[in-house]
Amino acid sequence: MAFAAFGSGSAKEHKSPTKSSRIVLALLMPGLVYLGLFFFTPLFSLVVTSLEAPAASGGIGEYEYGFQWQNYVEVVTTYMPQILRSFLYASIATIIALLVSYPLAYFIGVKLRTRPMLQRLMLVLVIAPFFISFLLRTIAWKQIFSDGGALMQFAYSTGLMDKSQHFLGTDAAVIFGLTYNFIPFMTLPLFTTLERFDVRLLEAGSDLYANPAAVFRKITLPLSMPGIISGTLLVFIPIAGDYVNAGQNFLGSSKTSMIGTIVDTEFLQTQNYPIASALSVMLMAVIVALVSLYVRSSGTEDLL
Amino acid sequence: MKRFSIGRLTLPAYSFLAMAFMLIPIVYTIVFSFNDSKQRTNTQWQGFTLDKWLGVCNKQEVCSALGNSIFIGVVSTLIATILGTALAIGLVRYKFKAKALVNLALFLPMATPEVVLGAGLAGLFFNAGVGAGMPTVIIAHVVFCLSFVVVTVKARVQTLDPVLEEAGRDLYANPSQVFWKITFPLLLPGIISAALLSFSLSFDDFIITYFNSGSVETFPKYVYVAAARGVPAEANVIASAVFLAAILIVLATQINGAFKRKRLAKK
Amino acid sequence: MAIDFKPSGADLELKNVRKDFPGFTALQDMDLHIPAGEFFALLGPSGCGKTTTLRIVAGLEEPTAGQVLIGGKDVTASKPHERPVNTVFQSYALFPHMTILENVAFGLRQRKIEDPLKKAMDALNLVELGYAAERRPQQLSGGQQQRVALARALVNRPALLLLDEPLGALDLKLRRQMQIELKAIQMEVGLTFLHVTHDQEEAMDMADTVAVMNKGHIEQMGAPEALYERPKTAFVSKFLGQSNLFVGKVADSSASSLSIEVGGHKITVPKDRAEKQTGKICIGVRPEKTTFHRTNPKLGSDHVVVGPGEIIDIRFTGVSNQYLIDIPNVGEVTVFAQNVGISPVIELGEQVWVSWKVEHSFGLSDLPAGNEDE
Numbered sequence A: 001m002a003f004a005a006f007g008s009g010s011a012k013e014h015k016s017p018t019k020s021s022r023i024v025l026a027l028l029m030p031g032l033v034y035l036g037l038f039f040f041t042p043l044f045s046l047v048v049t050s051l052e053a054p055a056a057s058g059g060i061g062e063y064e065y066g067f068q069w070q071n072y073v074e075v076v077t078t079y080m081p082q083i084l085r086s087f088l089y090a091s092i093a094t095i096i097a098l099l100v101s102y103p104l105a106y107f108i109g110v111k112l113r114t115r116p117m118l119q120r121l122m123l124v125l126v127i128a129p130f131f132i133s134f135l136l137r138t139i140a141w142k143q144i145f146s147d148g149g150a151l152m153q154f155a156y157s158t159g160l161m162d163k164s165q166h167f168l169g170t171d172a173a174v175i176f177g178l179t180y181n182f183i184p185f186m187t188l189p190l191f192t193t194l195e196r197f198d199v200r201l202l203e204a205g206s207d208l209y210a211n212p213a214a215v216f217r218k219i220t221l222p223l224s225m226p227g228i229i230s231g232t233l234l235v236f237i238p239i240a241g242d243y244v245n246a247g248q249n250f251l252g253s254s255k256t257s258m259i260g261t262i263v264d265t266e267f268l269q270t271q272n273y274p275i276a277s278a279l280s281v282m283l284m285a286v287i288v289a290l291v292s293l294y295v296r297s298s299g300t301e302d303l304l
Numbered sequence B: 001m002k003r004f005s006i007g008r009l010t011l012p013a014y015s016f017l018a019m020a021f022m023l024i025p026i027v028y029t030i031v032f033s034f035n036d037s038k039q040r041t042n043t044q045w046q047g048f049t050l051d052k053w054l055g056v057c058n059k060q061e062v063c064s065a066l067g068n069s070i071f072i073g074v075v076s077t078l079i080a081t082i083l084g085t086a087l088a089i090g091l092v093r094y095k096f097k098a099k100a101l102v103n104l105a106l107f108l109p110m111a112t113p114e115v116v117l118g119a120g121l122a123g124l125f126f127n128a129g130v131g132a133g134m135p136t137v138i139i140a141h142v143v144f145c146l147s148f149v150v151v152t153v154k155a156r157v158q159t160l161d162p163v164l165e166e167a168g169r170d171l172y173a174n175p176s177q178v179f180w181k182i183t184f185p186l187l188l189p190g191i192i193s194a195a196l197l198s199f200s201l202s203f204d205d206f207i208i209t210y211f212n213s214g215s216v217e218t219f220p221k222y223v224y225v226a227a228a229r230g231v232p233a234e235a236n237v238i239a240s241a242v243f244l245a246a247i248l249i250v251l252a253t254q255i256n257g258a259f260k261r262k263r264l265a266k267k
Numbered sequence C: 001m002a003i004d005f006k007p008s009g010a011d012l013e014l015k016n017v018r019k020d021f022p023g024f025t026a027l028q029d030m031d032l033h034i035p036a037g038e039f040f041a042l043l044g045p046s047g048c049g050k051t052t053t054l055r056i057v058a059g060l061e062e063p064t065a066g067q068v069l070i071g072g073k074d075v076t077a078s079k080p081h082e083r084p085v086n087t088v089f090q091s092y093a094l095f096p097h098m099t100i101l102e103n104v105a106f107g108l109r110q111r112k113i114e115d116p117l118k119k120a121m122d123a124l125n126l127v128e129l130g131y132a133a134e135r136r137p138q139q140l141s142g143g144q145q146q147r148v149a150l151a152r153a154l155v156n157r158p159a160l161l162l163l164d165e166p167l168g169a170l171d172l173k174l175r176r177q178m179q180i181e182l183k184a185i186q187m188e189v190g191l192t193f194l195h196v197t198h199d200q201e202e203a204m205d206m207a208d209t210v211a212v213m214n215k216g217h218i219e220q221m222g223a224p225e226a227l228y229e230r231p232k233t234a235f236v237s238k239f240l241g242q243s244n245l246f247v248g249k250v251a252d253s254s255a256s257s258l259s260i261e262v263g264g265h266k267i268t269v270p271k272d273r274a275e276k277q278t279g280k281i282c283i284g285v286r287p288e289k290t291t292f293h294r295t296n297p298k299l300g301s302d303h304v305v306v307g308p309g310e311i312i313d314i315r316f317t318g319v320s321n322q323y324l325i326d327i328p329n330v331g332e333v334t335v336f337a338q339n340v341g342i343s344p345v346i347e348l349g350e351q352v353w354v355s356w357k358v359e360h361s362f363g364l365s366d367l368p369a370g371n372e373d374e
Helices: A002-006 A021-050 A070-109 A116-131 A134-144 A150-157 A171-195 A200-207 A212-241 A259-269 A273-298 B007-034 B060-093 B099-110 B114-127 B134-158 B162-170 B175-204 B207-212 B219-226 B233-266 C050-058 C100-110 C116-126 C142-154 C172-189 C200-206 C224-229 C234-239
Strands: A052-054 A063-065 C012-021 C024-034 C039-043 C065-070 C085-088 C160-164 C192-197 C209-214 C217-222 C244-253 C257-262 C265-270 C280-285 C291-293 C303-316 C320-327 C331-338 C351-357
Touching: A021 A052, A021 A273, A021 B060, A021 B099, A021 B114, A021 B134, A052 A273, A070 A116, A070 A171, A070 A212, A070 A259, A070 A273, A070 B007, A116 A171, A116 B007, A116 B175, A116 B233, A134 A171, A134 B007, A134 B219, A134 B233, A171 A212, A171 B007, A200 A212, A200 C085, A212 A259, A212 A273, A212 B114, A259 A273, A259 B114, A259 B207, A273 B114, B007 B233, B060 B099, B060 B134, B060 B175, B060 B219, B060 B233, B099 B134, B114 B134, B114 B207, B134 B175, B134 B207, B162 B175, B175 B233, B207 B219, B219 B233, C012 C050, C024 C050, C024 C065, C024 C217, C039 C050, C039 C200, C050 C065, C050 C085, C050 C160, C050 C192, C085 C142, C100 C116, C100 C142, C116 C142, C142 C172, C172 C200, C192 C200, C200 C224, C209 C224, C209 C234, C217 C224, C217 C234, C234 C244, C234 C280, C244 C265, C244 C331, C265 C280, C265 C303, C291 C331, C303 C331, C320 C351
Parallel strands: C039 C192, C039 C209, C085 C160, C160 C192
Antiparallel strands: A052 A063, C012 C024, C012 C065, C209 C217, C244 C257, C244 C280, C257 C265, C291 C351, C303 C320, C303 C351, C320 C331
């Protein structure tokens, strides 16, 4: 399965002899040059743009380089709520996604080993959401949770919620949408790790006087770490940068704007490129710091 | 004598419920592709109709957006798959000093939020005076598809025993014959999954596309813009059709694979 | 639930244990008693139910019916972690995310025993792997991993130690060495060992008592020499070593022996070595108990002589030569001749007679497959 490759750790590796460096260059160069041009240059360009000042001519969207580090100060003071909200949403959604996915991945990866047909079917169902537009899926939730929908009508009629309350537009609705959209990115790496998990170790644990809870804590969980790490990164990072779920036309409101919302507005509408760039650079810096911290403390060198 | 415990049923029951939950919006989207909605919006159920399926291209914008999305998906997948496969083979099969650095360079695009890459590329094109359009969208899509192709193909290359290639050479095949007759066919399943993954990532991408497409309309972009006023049922038709086609392809390959495994296991 | 540990081994008793899997019965009403301190081997081909037996004792599998008693206490309903039993798994099942020392200390930590690391270190020293304490399982060779698995089980001083083909993955030389070490450790710690294996040499070499299993039940049980010298069923006679088997109706019976007639030859077995004394029976002899002669040896009634037959195959195996002789109306007979001095100059196609002492014959309780009563 293609998506199985999201997981970290590698299958059986074959050692191979060193061969001429010309072939290596021919194989690697095109891809690396491409990444250099269209991935690293844009990142560098973002850093440069983030330090620009409005041009003397003063037209909208016109800037020139000026080592304007104050841009960062402005970004932090003005957009602190959005920055905090983005990382808070991402943290909560990642934790929920992990709690929801782990038992599911365990069931598919370990319990269904004896039923390969069912295992494959469940796996297809896990990735099924990928095949339908995520915008439409989010809109579907929006309509399901709309005030006139059956769900809210039920909540109103039973008194669970007051008629003046809404679910759409709240923090909870946005977190719900984010969690839903990224659950497969958590389930798949967990599945790849658990699929390879040697269940005989569980028997060895219980043979050595560990009760089921201790077996889970001391054996299953530590050995699931590679999947937990890849899953957490694959969910946390895109959520921190997402702004579709939080958008007013989707599950959010003006009170749920995130970093991405601001970058979108500043870049595409206000054309305030330095501010948009400074926000992007900050987001990227925080994520790179988190990734390196996470990876160092958990010791997963092989990210790919 | 049997130790009965409710725990044995909890996990399967939970798993099937979780799966059902994941499928709710999919079912909802498909059901509403049959909605006989008279207005622009498609929020209230107004009766069953096949009209939207049969006349999907009556809504011209939807169909042309779909055409663009397919074109962008195919071209960027082609480029990403070729570049990525070469990278994967190079990374697994050869030893060189900067391998850790190359791995990191390939991981970073996956760890970059879409909005950062989208804004970065848009800024670069803007500064270079390149107008946003079809080429810039394709360039952008290749960037985020590339790493996923490498990861997927790499996994396949790692399971490939180099001895098979040595055996090929031993049996009088020259290097290019070894590649096309042995290596490539064995890698093909991995390359195909990588291409499918790449296409689905490209097809469903919104944020990066939004920053780099200028006036080029793609299907996700169409839906995003339409969301403000109400998404027509024709969009549901397209999404449902794409979904059903994809799920059929995947199910067919998966079930075929499971059958093969079963047959092998019996032998 | 507290675990009751005895300083040395406890006895194991299986009462009418039965295990059904969907579609087949793995164990058929098995009764077994292993006295405390004994080295007991369950021997049989794969699929005979030996591993199922072991897993039921460990608590990893629930019996469909019957009881498991360890030290006289019924543990049938206990979970694996509540049983005073430890297992050396066939795959070793060492925890890959822990050091060797932590692996060995695992059981002690679970039971909150004082000084787990010191005791674990002692156990590692016992298997001569103290120097590898801080390594990870993947860094050790198969033989070293096997010793860690043994230390990890032994350190808990279980009432009963279960060994699930632990030597299966080792090469022949290492295997011999480990067999000797295992036996020495068992003598030293005095635990009850239950060893499951398909390797007959291993079972006979190490165990005090061997039970040969076939199709979910015990075919025969006893000391290794007794099993070898007097197999009681066709299965045991073929599974433990090789046998020449002859089937015929009892034709002659004296006070001390009985004979059958096969292809004009009289094959005799002492009555006290015959399980079945009437009707169609099967008499066997081990190939190394037989000799061949160039001329009819004309021996007395204390010998069985068959022949002449033609030598159709000769194999040189080092310590002995193996000859396959085709005797008309009798069938093929295998003869092992010790390779002492210069091997007898004999060629394919030569005519020979085969003889053995009557006291080496054994009479089986059943008939080999394909020879059932018409």
